[in-house]
Amino acid sequence: MDIAERFINYTKFDTQSAEDSQTVPSTPKQLIFAQYLKKELEDEGLKDVEMDEMGYIYATLPGNTDKDVPTIGFIAHYDTALDASGANIKARVVSNYDGGDIELSPGIVSSPKKFPELLAHKGEDIIVTDGTTLLGADDKAGIAEIVQAMCYLRGHNEIKHGDIRVAFNPDEEIGMGAHHFDVEKFGCQWAYTMDGGDIGDLEYENFNAAAAKVTIKGISVHTGYAKDKMVNASRLACEFNAFIPDTDIPETTEGYQGFFHLIGINSHCEEAKLSYIIRDHDRKRFEQRKDFLESIAEQMNKKYGEGTVAIEMKDQYYNMKEKIDPNMYVIDIVLKAMQESGVTPKVEPIRGGTDGAQLSFRGLPCPNIFAGGVNFHGPYEFVSIQVMEKAVKVITKICEITGTYND
Numbered sequence: 001m002d003i004a005e006r007f008i009n010y011t012k013f014d015t016q017s018a019e020d021s022q023t024v025p026s027t028p029k030q031l032i033f034a035q036y037l038k039k040e041l042e043d044e045g046l047k048d049v050e051m052d053e054m055g056y057i058y059a060t061l062p063g064n065t066d067k068d069v070p071t072i073g074f075i076a077h078y079d080t081a082l083d084a085s086g087a088n089i090k091a092r093v094v095s096n097y098d099g100g101d102i103e104l105s106p107g108i109v110s111s112p113k114k115f116p117e118l119l120a121h122k123g124e125d126i127i128v129t130d131g132t133t134l135l136g137a138d139d140k141a142g143i144a145e146i147v148q149a150m151c152y153l154r155g156h157n158e159i160k161h162g163d164i165r166v167a168f169n170p171d172e173e174i175g176m177g178a179h180h181f182d183v184e185k186f187g188c189q190w191a192y193t194m195d196g197g198d199i200g201d202l203e204y205e206n207f208n209a210a211a212a213k214v215t216i217k218g219i220s221v222h223t224g225y226a227k228d229k230m231v232n233a234s235r236l237a238c239e240f241n242a243f244i245p246d247t248d249i250p251e252t253t254e255g256y257q258g259f260f261h262l263i264g265i266n267s268h269c270e271e272a273k274l275s276y277i278i279r280d281h282d283r284k285r286f287e288q289r290k291d292f293l294e295s296i297a298e299q300m301n302k303k304y305g306e307g308t309v310a311i312e313m314k315d316q317y318y319n320m321k322e323k324i325d326p327n328m329y330v331i332d333i334v335l336k337a338m339q340e341s342g343v344t345p346k347v348e349p350i351r352g353g354t355d356g357a358q359l360s361f362r363g364l365p366c367p368n369i370f371a372g373g374v375n376f377h378g379p380y381e382f383v384s385i386q387v388m389e390k391a392v393k394v395i396t397k398i399c400e401i402t403g404t405y406n407d
Contacts, residue, residue, distance in 0.1 A: 003392060004127065004385045007144040008091045010037075011136045016086040017079035017171045024054040024180060025170035029345035030079055031055050037078065037143070037168060044151055046166070054170070054180050061150045061164040069162035069405050072397060074149075075366065077172030080134060082300045083377040090130040093385070099124050102129030110380045117198065117374045118382070125385040135381035137373025142192075142194030143168055145371060145388055149395035159396065161403040165191070169355065175209075175316050180357035190330045190365040192398070193356040198346075199387045201370035202334055204324040207258070207279040207350040209316040210284035212293055214240060214274040216267075226323055230269070231304060237272035240309065241368030243296045256281045256349060258289060273297050279348055281319055283386060286350075317353045320367070323360040330365050337397035343390055369394065 001009075013033035018026045025031060034055040041049045046059040063069070080086040094102055099122040104108045108131030112118040120127075129135045146166050153159055167186050169177045172195070196203055218233030226247035244260050246252060253259045258280030266273045276293070280286040290313055297309040324331065339344045356366030 003144055003148045003388050004093060004125070006148060006385070007137075007388065008127065010140040010162055011089045011091045011145060013085040014089075015136070015170075016082065017174045017328075019082060019174045025079070026176070027079075027175060030240040031169045033078055034168070034170070034210040036298045041166075041237060043155040044147065045154055046150060047124070052182075054169070055167045056180060056182065057184060058167050059154060061166070062095070063164070063403075064157055065160040065162060065403055067403065068159075071165060071187055071404055072161040072191040072398070072402050073165035073167060073186055073188035074146045075167045075169070075191055075193045075355060075359075076139045076145060076146055076371070077169050078140060078179075079170050079173050079376040080136045080140075081138065084134040084170075084379055085132070086134055086136060089101075089133045089136060091127050091135060093125055093127055093195055095125050095126055097122055102128060104128060105377070108379070110382070114186070114281060115375060115380055120198070120385045120395045121387070124387070126382045127176050127385065128382045131379045133236050134376075134378055135373070135383065136378040137371065137381060137383040139172065139195045139371060141373050141383050141388055141391075142371035144221065145194055145391040145395060147390045149399070152392065152396055153399060155257060157402075159400050161399040164399055166230040172355050175353070177355040178362070181355070182363050183359065183364050186364070188364060190327065191352050191356070191359070192330075192334070193366055193368045194371045194391065195354050195356070196368045197372075197376070198374050199370055199372060199384075199390055200338065200344050200346040201352075202331070202338070202345050202347050202367065203350040204331060204347075204367035205281060206317070206319055206368075207281055207351065208283055208351045209353050210278040210286070210290055211292075211314050211316055212278060213312045214276070214293075214297070214309065215311075216240065216272040216274075217257070217307065218272070219267040231308070232269050233272035234267040234269060236308070237267050237274055238305065240274060240296055240300060257321070258282070260289065260293070278313075279351075283319065283322075300312050317357045320360040320362060324365055324367055327365040331367060333398055333401050334367065334369060334394070335365040335400055337394050339392040340406065341398050343388060343394060372390050
């Protein structure tokens with residue numbers, strides 16, 4: 001099976017996760033794909049293949065060297081984002097892309113005028129959607145690349161390597177992917193998530209992240225008799241959000257700049273609820289952002305009465321750079337693997353997070369490597385077959401280089 005066939009086959013499974021679910025995985029349909037993937041790993045000859053009751057899959061490609069070399073791992077997630085439907089994905093290949101508009105479906109066009117990233121893949125074979133769903137390259141491309149690389153190494157015994165562990169997990173898109181990951185069972189000295197973007201991406205800095213839930217209590221009174229009595233929680237919700245500077249939102253920030261993002265508002269006169277995510281690469285500024293939201297609540301409580309505004313915050317993950325910096329050899333290996341694979345590295349901070357960030361803080365250094373997808377989480381998502389093939393080559397080179405680690 002070539003990598004395009006493998007990936008397109010994966011996209012046929014709806015694996016969208018759900019943020020408000022209390023189960024693990026958050027949606028039962030993820031387990032359907034997990035069972036399929038477990039069987040595929042067994043059929044491809046990997047060893048120690050197991051899946052726990054939460055859908056976490058672990059497997060081993062045994063080493064073929066007598067040298068004492070580290071056990072390393074590769075990780076990807078199989079859930080897809082909540083931003084667009086992941087059901088009934090109709091993936092197709094645009095062969096030898098000519099650099100022009102692509103009609104995904106009648107009236108739905110992916111154009112380099114709107115998505116200039118397409119032009120970087122002129123002449124390549126790209127996989128697109130029909131414009132009604134996401135594609136799921138985040139992160140089924142990563143899964144396909146890992147499986148393809150293990151199959152390649154299995155068939156090329158001349159490439160000497162130690163034990164290689166692979167793992168696939170649910171619920172990354174809702175920030176829960178690493179929560180139930182068994183680092184001890186995985187048994188690796190370090191690992192890599194194949195969950196990055198376009199070719200060459202190598203990421204070991206990410207946002208510090210928190211979620212904030214703001215609850216505003218109002219008082220409902222007949223509007224005809226509301227003077228000095230009504231407290232309209234919906235209006236107060238607008239007032240709360242107005243404190244957020246326009247310079248500190250996703251629409252106006254880039255690079256290392258942090259932000260507050262209002263995910264949603266659910267309100268009526270008696271009660272309003274606002275959901276935010278808070279992001280910053282710098283840990284000090286991250287803490288200051290959380291303090292800022294607390295200060296808004298304090299100001300509004302002074303104005304409208306104690307208990308009017310309550311805020312609950314929860315840290316989600318931290319910047320993995322703190323844990324990678326003392327272990328830069330894991331980055332040096334990737335840089336060498338990319339160089340030997342004809343890939344120009346693009347080392348940039350992630351304006352987001354990966355399972356690798358949480359795993360790094362649990363003792364498993366775990367930077368992030370490109371998987372090839374572009375325009376994630378929406379109907380204009382695409383991935384280049386040639387880029388996926390390069391990712392496979394980088395994985396095999398990492399394994400080969402690590403096989404000489406103690407030389």
